[in-house]
Amino acid sequence: MKTINRLAVVAVVKAVGMFTTTVAAQQAVEQQANAPQREIVVSFEDHKLALVEDGEIKKVYSVAVGKPSTPSPEGTFTIERRVKNPTYHHDGKTVLPGPGNPVGTRWMGLSKPGYGIHGTNEPKSIGKSASHGCIRMAKADLEEFYELVAVGDTVRLIGHRDEETARLFGPADATTPAAQPMQTATTDAGPTVPAASDPAPAAPAAPVATLGTR
DSSP states (O other): OHHHHHHHHHHHHHHHHHHHHHHHHHHHHHHHHHSOOEEEEEETTTTEEEEEETTEEEEEEEEEEEBTTBOOOOEEEEEEEEEESOEEEETTEEEOSSTTOTTTTEEEEESSTTOEEEOOSOGGGTTSEEESSSEEEOHHHHHHHHHHOOTTOEEEEESSOOHHHHHHHOSOOTTSOOOOOOOOOOOOOOOBOOSSOSSOOOOSSOOEEEOSOO
């Protein structure tokens, strides 16, 4: 009798576990379905970034993009990782988090290896074609933007104005000199940052970003 009772208890526990798993899976599907559809659009010629949710413009920021000698890559990518207060490593140089860090206080790595959206220790570069290929943002804008996006969000980098950029950023400023033609990026040096960094892992050492471009 005791054996039968134990078996019955085990069966009930298994049934409850399966039910809980099913409910959790359904909730995850519903949350994903109800989540806003986000797209990040960067116009090289406008030096601007737009955060679009469900087709509506939520935010527009001024950014720095790649200079002609080290252009930003054109195309559609995704955010693959997010890191708070990264430590910068490149060519044997290490810069800890702080005002002098070349990538600022946030790093959002793209599915294009070596490229990301990040801060800068050269704030006067914002609004210009001045980076080594990445998209730079001012500190306050960067930290606000970081909290509004997630891993998996689409990022479109557009080199020449079209109907989409005109809708998002308005007509081109006739007083602004035409941007120089963008070259195709040939470098593909990749960053190595913690894979599970959304949010950044709690560890004694700061998250590391080894970057080929900035």
